[in-house]
Amino acid sequence: MIAPLALLAPAALAAAGPASCSEDNARTMTLAEAAAAEPGLCVRLEAIAWNGRLYADVDAIYAGVSIAYRGDVPGRPMRGGPARMVFDPASREFVDAGNSGAPRAPMPQWLHLTALTARCTGVQCAADAAPTLDIVMADRVRDRPVERQLRADVAPAAWKLRPLAADSPWTARFAAAADALFPALRSRDPQQWVPMLGGRWLATADRARVERLLGAQTSPFASALRAPAKLQRVILGWDAATLDAGERALVDAGQEAEAIVCWSDHADAERLWPIAAFDADNRPGRPYACARIAYSIRGGEPQWRAFIDQAAGGLAEP
Numbered sequence: 001m002i003a004p005l006a007l008l009a010p011a012a013l014a015a016a017g018p019a020s021c022s023e024d025n026a027r028t029m030t031l032a033e034a035a036a037a038e039p040g041l042c043v044r045l046e047a048i049a050w051n052g053r054l055y056a057d058v059d060a061i062y063a064g065v066s067i068a069y070r071g072d073v074p075g076r077p078m079r080g081g082p083a084r085m086v087f088d089p090a091s092r093e094f095v096d097a098g099n100s101g102a103p104r105a106p107m108p109q110w111l112h113l114t115a116l117t118a119r120c121t122g123v124q125c126a127a128d129a130a131p132t133l134d135i136v137m138a139d140r141v142r143d144r145p146v147e148r149q150l151r152a153d154v155a156p157a158a159w160k161l162r163p164l165a166a167d168s169p170w171t172a173r174f175a176a177a178a179d180a181l182f183p184a185l186r187s188r189d190p191q192q193w194v195p196m197l198g199g200r201w202l203a204t205a206d207r208a209r210v211e212r213l214l215g216a217q218t219s220p221f222a223s224a225l226r227a228p229a230k231l232q233r234v235i236l237g238w239d240a241a242t243l244d245a246g247e248r249a250l251v252d253a254g255q256e257a258e259a260i261v262c263w264s265d266h267a268d269a270e271r272l273w274p275i276a277a278f279d280a281d282n283r284p285g286r287p288y289a290c291a292r293i294a295y296s297i298r299g300g301e302p303q304w305r306a307f308i309d310q311a312a313g314g315l316a317e318p
Contacts, residue, residue, distance in 0.1 A: 021136050023114045031056040034117055035067050035131040041117045042136075048146055050108035050313075054133065061108070061315070062149060062158055062276055068120060068132040107313040110141035148279050148315035152271035160276040161236040161260060170257050170295070174235045177293050177304045178261040185291075186225045188214050196306050210308045218284040225289075227265035234273050236260045236280075256296045264288040281311035 021042035031054060034043045048055040053066035060066060115133040151159065164171045184192040190211065194202055197210065213219050224231065237259050240248065250256040260280050262273055264287055272287045274280045280290035292307040 021114065021116055023137060026114050031067065034115070034133060037117045039116075039118050042114070043117060043133075044112075044114050046110060046112050046141060048108050049111050049138075050146070054113075055108075058146060058149060058315070059158075061146075062154075062160065068130065069115070069135055070118070070132060071135045071138070108146040108315055110144045110146065112139045112141055113137070145316045147318040149275060150271055150318060151273055151275050154275065158275065160239050160242055161274060161280070162239055164235045164237045164259060170237070170251075170259070171235060173295055173302065173304075174257075174259045174261065174293055177295065177306070178233065178235065178291075181261070181291060181293070181306050182231075182263065185214060185221065188225070197308065198305050209310065213282060213308060213310060216284075220282055220284070220286040220289040223265050224263045227263075232264045232266065232269035234262050234269070236262065236273065238277070255298050256294075258292060258294050260290050260292050262288040262290040278311070278314060281309060281314045283311065283314045283317075285317045287317070 023044060026042045026044035029037070029043045029045050031045055031047045034041075034045055037043065048057065048061065049069070050061065052068065054069050055061045055066045113133070113135055114137040115135045118132050118134050119129045120132045121129070149158070156162075164174065181193070181196050184196055187193070188211075190207065193210070194207060197206075214221050214225070216222065237257070260274070260277060262280060264272065266272055266287045269288065274288070274290070277292075279286075280288075280292070282289060290309070292309055293304055294307070295302070295304040297303075
């Protein structure tokens with residue numbers, strides 16, 4: 001669950017109407033300050049936009065600290081500046097207005113924003129009266145990619161995915177599943193890997209997507225599947241703090257668990273493994289290929305199913 005930014009003490013600031021909000025008269029603020037401000041204030045700030053949320057920085061993405069924004073407020077079209085961006089209602093993302101062939105993938109990007117502070121109302125709000133921003137103008141901050149964090153560069157406390165403990169009963173179970181899954185994927189024979197990805201429950205579109213992924217030269221599976229026998233592998237579980245009480249109870253009782261298994265042909269894979277599930281996206285250029293495995297022992301009969309997750313957009317490789 002994405003948590004809203006912690007509210008600061010509201011400043012005594014005069015509100016501005018939509019017609020008077022422009023970059024020239026907007027107040028420069030941080031995202032946290034804008035979240036705490038009274039509704040109707042015209043503000044100017046920089047933030048990362050991704051998947052319909054605004055983040056103060058990359059650390060905030062991994063911490064899940066964000067606020068919502070609206071780029072399609074009725075009766076008030078959003079303006080673009082020199083590096084203008086427009087709001088695409090289909091993807092609910094900002095896209096380059098000057099490029100008709102601009103990708104619609106939800107790529108995280110730094111934006112320079114002029115916006116009106118507001119409060120969310122309606123059934124789609126994460127919380128009643130949660131802070132949100134009504135975007136008036138958006139420009140891309142060029143030459144500032146949003147890159148993923150590496151394990152070697154952040155404290156372990158920030159990791160949302162952690163290697164399973166060697167003495168965990170789940171480690172051997174997931175290792176055995178991974179031992180069976182990887183040769184099936186390496187064969188590229190659907191008759192071998194489809195049963196492990198759900199068999200008849202695997203949607204036709206997902207089967208076709210996985211086939212393309214396994215065969216694409218730009219896929220992270222391309223190098224992993226061609227790698228020699230000595231392939232690096234890690235089995236990652238979710239940090240306990242990210243699980244709700246019900247999920248934790250099932251794991252502790254030995255009934256159900258999920259893990260992400262990644263393979264890499266990089267000698268320094270230990271420092272490259274993903275620290276969050278959204279980085280295990282099998283995006284082209286990743287130094288690892290990943291599969292998610294759901295394991296269940298309900299009823300005393302062990303069963304598992306693998307999923308090859310894939311995202312069209314994600315944090316860039318550093």
